[in-house]
Amino acid sequence: MAVIEFENVRKAYRIGRGRGSLRDAIPQMFGRVIGRGHDDANLLWALDGVSFEVGAGETLGLIGPNGAGKTTILKLLSRVTRPTSGHIAVKGRLSALIELGAGFHPDLTGRENIYLNGAILGLKKQEIDRKFEQIVDFAELGDFIDTPVKRYSSGMYVRLGFAVAAHVDPDVLLIDEVLAVGDYMFKDKCVQRINEFREAGKTMVIVSHNKEMIQKLCTRTIFLNEGQVVYQGDTQKALDLYHTGYAGGTLRTGKQLGERGNAIREMQITKVVLLDGKGQERNSFLTAEPMVVQIHFRANASVDDPVFYSRIREGYRVLHGTTTARFDIKGHFEAGDEGVAEVRYESLNLLNGEYNINVGIKRDHFSPLTFDQIDAAVSFTVGSRFDQGGALVYLPHHWQVHRVSQE
């Protein structure tokens, strides 16, 4: 029997509208009166005809690159937003471990926030009373429980957020990347708690970039890309497809950045692409393969010795950063000149996961003046083999195990 039904769901976001001011609204109203309708060209389809069902006690994984629609699915299931078309039904009490601590107020104490956040997550007061000690224990807060949360460290904040969420008693649980935060010990505790939910027969939907977690927890997995289901079924197969088999497919390639509506900058990044060792454009790599980051740019004024930088990041965390300033690369560009700056990694020593690249051009290494910079200019995935190890980086290594003979 299906606990979650998701039937041919489509969700469109209107880009560049909403969140306006009256100054924008008044011409818009006139436009409507005169008869200029909405232009539907500005619709972004975050989900485009997605269907699936989740049975009682099943754990469904959602994987795919950023912007694939994973989070949109969670938001639709939790009713935060509504579908443009299609049918969604969820049976039973639903709780979401989506944003931890979203309901905290900095001026209230940990105790007050536990009650408030509990209520937001749908707990009754008696339930919170009953679970209060457990929550405080789980969050490892100790004496800080009566301190305003604005004095908490970010670790404490996150722990408290998860602790409250982890003590709800839902029939359906949505989990989004909660384990990306917190220290190692706490992560283990969270995974343990999620396992308990699973053993208790709860139905779960998990979004994660963490391959191990999906592997361990999910009975079935959906691989999404650009709002559509690429594959739905066996977890291992979905992961394999996503991490390796999808090289050079339709995953978004180098973003075309020419139409960005920014003011004229002295230097402007026009395109960022990733290439493999043979100079082919790609967005998925295998551990220890060569990778080239190409920054295409144009000068709009005369510039001497600009500094280029490029960073590999996981989410917002920088894993590696490099700049031309350290290589003593000089150059002069006149208005209208175009060029390419290239970083070549001979061996991409990253393991399984999804990464993105942040690039920029500055006047000089120490200057705060940035000509242009693009936050997640391009993203890519890396696939690795088990014998290369786990976690984030690949450090070439081997194992030896032998008995030490006793005297």
Next chain:
Amino acid sequence: MTSNLKELFRYRELLWSWVVRDIKVRYKQSLLGIAWAILQPLSATIIFTVVFSRFVRVPTGGIPYPIFYYSALLPWTFSSSSITFGVSCLVNNMGLVTKIYFPREILPISAVVASFVDFLIAAVIYAGMMVFYQVPVGPSWVWMPVLLLIQVILTLGVVLFASALNVFYRDIRFVVPLGMQLWMYLTPIIYPLSMVPERFRGLYLLNPMAGLIDSYRRIILQAQWPDLAGVSVAAVISLGIFILAYIYFKRAEAVFADII
């Protein structure tokens, strides 16, 4: 509408927690704490008393100036602070609205309830004034809960509408203080209703706040029954505003998370 109210009832515990939060936060953040609730209507009363008894003489029909002004400013401050605080209640909690589902009207409702607590605190001063000026408690006071109920409905309607609109157009919250000022002048607060020319009276009383404020003064200070026609018009218009605003709010709610 009934299904919305049912849903709201299911979330009553959250509504209560949120009200408590709003009240706690308000008094924790301010230096003077509870004194603020009193200071606002009281300081306006003092200014109005000085200006309109010394510089410009407003006829109050023999009612002492301080109590004449406080009797109008006390309920007026409840509505005006509900609206000024409430207009950004959705935008201020965007982190929640975009992440977790709950009936969104909980936020504007608790903004109004928190202001109502301020109102009750400030009413203590009013009680003191009535003892001082020896205002008798009469049978006309039975109208008080009715008037308050109408005022709460009206205020809630305006807050629901303004807070939803503020999600789409962020400058609404700058328009609100201006609007409140205009509204105050269109309401018999500084002057008594009797100063409004007879031929404009009908039009004037379309402002539901006018009928309400005038009635508060009548039942408390003059021991008279309120003008039934005025109160009925105020009740009908307030209820109308509330229902339309609630319908608009629930319709807009569907896209809040996509815009904020």
